[in-house]
Amino acid sequence: MIDLRSDTVTRPTPAMRAAMADAEVGDDVYGEDPTVRALEDRVAALFGGRHAGLFTPTGVMANQIAVRLLVPPGGELVLDADAHIVAHEDAAAAWHGGIQTRTTLSPRGLLAPDDVARLLRTGNEHTVGTDAIAVEQTHNRGGGSVYPLEQLRAIRELASGAEVAVHCDGARIWHAHVATGTP
Template identity: 70%
Template sequence: MTMETVDLRSDTVTRPTPAMRRAMAVAEVGDDLFGEDPTVRALEDRLAGLFGFGGALFVPSGVMANQIALRLLVAPGQEVVCDAEAHILAHEEGSPARYGGIQTRTVPGERGLLGADELEAVLRPGNAYTVGTRAVALEQTHTRGGGAVYPVETLRAIRRVTRGSGVSVHIDGARIWNAHTATGTPLAEYGAPVADTLSVCLSKGLGAPVGSVLLTAAEHLPTARSLRHGLGGGMRQSGILAAAGLHALDHHLERMAEDHTHAAVLATGLRDAGCAVRPQETNVVLVDTPDAEEVVAGAARERVLVTAPGPRTVRLVTHLGVGRQACRRAVGVLAALMGEGRRTRGVPASAGHAQQWKESEVA
C-alpha cells in the first residue's frame, strides 16, 4: 500500500475544499476593472472593516500587494527600512528597486522582529545630501523567523516612533491570521491603528487558491488600482476567486488553531528525538541540521515533503491539508534523518557554505 504524501513545504500547497469550490461556482461576478464585480467588492469591504481601513484592493498575490503598498508610501530615491530577513527582500525578486526605485536598508531583528528603540536609532529624516527614510516594513508573522509573532504592544510602540518621525508603516501580513489565532489579538488592533498599509494573504493558512488584499486609506485606492493595472494585476470576473476568500473567512479562520497544535506536535516530537528545533509559536517549525538539502531529499524519498530556507535549516509548515497522524509520521521520518547523533546542536543557519547553497524555500 502506497503511503500518502505529507506535504509540509508551505501552507500555500492547500487546495480548495469541496465547499469552497461550490462557493466559487455560484459566485456572482462582473468586470472588476469597471468596478462591477459584487463578490470582489464584498471581499474588499469585509476586510477593510475587519482591519479598520477605509479602502481595500484585491490582487493576485502577496508580492503584488506588498509592492503596491511600498510604492504608495515611498517615492523613487527614498528609503524603506526593514528586517534583514524580510520577505520583501528575500522572496520578491528585488522588486522595490526594480519597479519602485526604492532603496532598502536593513536592521537585524531577533527572529525577524524589530523593536521601537532600534528603529528610532536608524530612521533618517533626509536632506540634500542624505537619503530619507519614508517607511518601515514589518512582517506578521515573520516567515524566515519561523512564524514569529509581533506583539501588538511592539507594533504600537513602533507606530509612535514612526509617527513622531513622519515615517509610514507597512505590514506584510501574509500570515497575520496566524498571529491573531496564536495571541487572540483582535484583527482590528493589527490593522489601521498600527499601519498605514497592510497586505493580507488568502492562499496560505486560509486555504484559498489565489489572492491577497491590500488595505489602505480610501484616498489611496485610485493610485493603488493604477499601480495594480501597471503590474499586470487587473482582473475581470475575479469574483470567482474572491468567493474563495469569503468562504475561507467564514469557515477556515477559526480552525487555524489546529495548524498550531499540529506544528507543536512536530516541534515536540523532533525535539524529543534530539533535533535542534527553534522556538515555535504558530504553524512554522525550523530545525537546525548540518546538511539541510540532504534531509529534504531523504524525507522526499519517504514521501514527506519539507524545504530548506538555509543550508543548515529545515522548514516545516502545517496547514489544513495535514492532520495529527500525518505530522506524527513526518516526525518519525525526520527524526531518523536529523535525530540525536545525526546533526550538530545549535548550528547557526548562516554558518558554513551559505554562499554556495541554492535556496529551496517556498515562502
C-alpha cells in the first residue's frame, strides 16, 4: 500500500540509505559539514543570491526562527486562519515568542491583498501593530493551493508600503515551482 498522508511518513530506499552511509560528513555546529554547507549555499543562490541559507531539522523550527526574527515579543503576525503556523505548530509563536496572530479565513488558504490591507494596522496605546505577514506556499490545508505570483507581489507591495515584513512558509515551495514553472 502506498501511504500518501504526508511526506513525513516516507521511508528511504536502500539506495538512499547507502548514499547517506557513504556521504562525506563533518561537524555542522562548526560549519564543517560539506553536504549541509553545499545545500545551504545552493538554496541561498536559488532564492535570489541571499547571503546564506540555514538548514533546520523541521519546517516548524524554520517557521519559528523566521517569525521570531521578524516579529518582536508583543508584536503581531497576519496570516490565514488555516496556515500551518496557526493550525499545526501548537501556538509556538505565542508560547515561545509572545507573538499575537491576526487571522482571516481565506478561500483555499490564499490571502487576498484586500484582506491583508484590511488586517494591517499600526499600533497605539491599546492595540498592537502588525509586524509581519505570513503566506504558505503551497497551502497545506488549502488542498495544495498555489499563490499566483501576481497575488504574492501585491501582498509584498502592501507590506512594503506599511513597512511590514513578509515570511513565506516554504515547506512545499518546490511543489509551487513544479505547479507554476516559476524559478
